[in-house]
Amino acid sequence: MRALITGITGQDGSYLAELLLGKGYEVHGLIRRASTFNTGRIDHLYQDPHAEGAKLFLHYGDLSDGARLVTLLHQINPDEVYNLGAQSHVRVSFDEPEHTGDTTGIGAMRLLEAVRLAGVDCKYYQASSSEMFGATPPPQNEETPFYPRSPYGAAKAYAYWVTRNYREGYGMYATNGILFNHESPRRGETFVTRKITRAVARIKAGLDQHVYLGNLDAIRDWGYAPEYVEGMWRMLQADEPDDFVLATGGNFTVRDFVATAFEHAGMDWEKYVRFDERYLRPTEVDALVGDASKAYEKLGWKAEVQTDELARIMVDADIEALEHEGRPWYDKVGLPNWPVVGAPGITGV
Numbered sequence: 059m060r061a062l063i064t065g066i067t068g069q070d071g072s073y074l075a076e077l078l079l080g081k082g083y084e085v086h087g088l089i090r091r092a093s094t095f096n097t098g099r100i101d102h103l104y105q106d107p108h109a110e111g112a113k114l115f116l117h118y119g120d121l122s123d124g125a126r127l128v129t130l131l132h133q134i135n136p137d138e139v140y141n142l143g144a145q146s147h148v149r150v151s152f153d154e155p156e157h158t159g160d161t162t163g164i165g166a167m168r169l170l171e172a173v174r175l176a177g178v179d180c181k182y183y184q185a186s187s188s189e190m191f192g193a194t195p196p197p198q199n200e201e202t203p204f205y206p207r208s209p210y211g212a213a214k215a216y217a218y219w220v221t222r223n224y225r226e227g228y229g230m231y232a233t234n235g236i237l238f239n240h241e242s243p244r245r246g247e248t249f250v251t252r253k254i255t256r257a258v259a260r261i262k263a264g265l266d267q268h269v270y271l272g273n274l275d276a277i278r279d280w281g282y283a284p285e286y287v288e289g290m291w292r293m294l295q296a297d298e299p300d301d302f303v304l305a306t307g308g309n310f311t312v313r314d315f316v317a318t319a320f321e322h323a324g325m326d327w328e329k330y331v332r333f334d335e336r337y338l339r340p341t342e343v344d345a346l347v348g349d350a351s352k353a354y355e356k357l358g359w360k361a362e363v364q365t366d367e368l369a370r371i372m373v374d375a376d377i378e379a380l381e382h383e384g385r386p387w388y389d390k391v392g393l394p395n396w397p398v399v400g401a402p403g404i405t406g407v
């Protein structure tokens with residue numbers, strides 16, 4: 059089996075690449091050309107493409123470049139396409155609405171059209187989002203009406219509908235995974251969970267005194283990302299394309315997440331958390347709580363890690379990552395932990 063993943067350098071793309079490589083897939087990833095390395099989350103998966111049996115291949119490209127997508131689809135001829143690439147930050151989408159619409163929304167249409175034009179017979183997964191439900195109150199499932207509250211949510215709603223349209227209009231195998239928030243130690247540092255757990259580690263280590271946050275009252279249904287990429291894969295193994303919600307069904311406020319994370323590190327959060335209005339949004343999504351019973355019935359998928367456990371996993375990982383940052387260079391590169399500082403034979407270290 060051969061898969062193409064857009065967004066392979068992101069949180070979900072990195073876990074999905076691991077999952078598919080573990081299943082014996084040949085994995086192709088779309089990466090953006092940048093002036094600095096942007097492959098930190100998948101460096102551990104790197105294989106020399108010249109080596110016999112290499113299974114991971116990276117290609118430069120961008121969801122804003124439709125011609126490049128057609129060329130790549132033609133060259134790679136994948137069995138499965140996972141469209142995870144997006145400007146995925148809701149707050150940023152208010153600052154960059156046009157760019158968000160272009161990549162997160164129209165980017166999906168460009169990729170679907172590339173599949174069609176290249177004549178590739180493949181299954182297509184669209185990373186749809188609970189953010190599309192926006193102002194519609196919970197619990198939310200596949201039948202819940204959309205009421206997006208951000209340029210990001212509106213762009214995802216466009217991508218959702220264009221995916222359904224290619225399914226109905228051209229008979230394509232095109233599926234929407236409507237995923238509620240999912241996090242991990244690989245979560246981007248500016249999403250609220252990771253911002254909190256990273257701050258806990260830094261405050262505990264004496265590197266920071268406070269963390270500044272916005273709305274603590276928002277309710278989210280936070281699950282564990284590695285379980286969600288398993289759900290994506292299961293969706294594409296179904297006989298028919300369909301739309302599925304993935305969620306834990308739990309409801310935590312941002313304040314609850316803060317309290318759980320600080321408490322796990324033995325600290326009282328109220329001493330360290332401060333308010334900054336710059337983190338508020340012009341329109342907020344007050345509550346997202348998912349009902350994933352369809353995914354359980356049809357795919358046998360169920361979230362195991364609940365939000366409180368997730369918070370502890372992330373705090374432990376950030377504390378450990380910080381300890382590694384403080385370790386001597388020879389430890390970081392995996393050489394023996396010499397009893398004296400400095401490695402033999404190397405001067406000036």
Ligand code: NAP
Nearest residue numbers: 065067068069070120121142143144146161185187239240
């Ligand atoms: P993420 O960590 O922000 O990763 C986004 C990925 O998209 C990165 O690899 C990024 O590349 C790539 N990308 C950004 N702009 C692109 C462009 N113009 N062309 C090609 N690639 C581009 O996001 P994530 O948390 O893994 O989420 C994966 C997908 O699921 C996203 O579509 C997101 O909107 C959606 N989603 C996420 C959640 C969640 O809770 N995590 C929930 C529902 C839906 P760089 O590394 O170069 O920036």
Ligand code: G4F
Nearest residue numbers: 146148187188189238239248249250251271272273276337
């Ligand atoms: O972590 P967040 O930025 O995630 P948000 O907006 O829920 O979006 C995430 O989940 C979506 C699925 O529902 C994805 F589609 C999307 O790509 C992304 O992964 O914010 C969560 C909540 C919000 O209510 C926000 O207002 O936390 C609140 N918040 C409070 N203080 C903050 C902060 N959010 C951020 N990023 N930074 C803060 O300082």
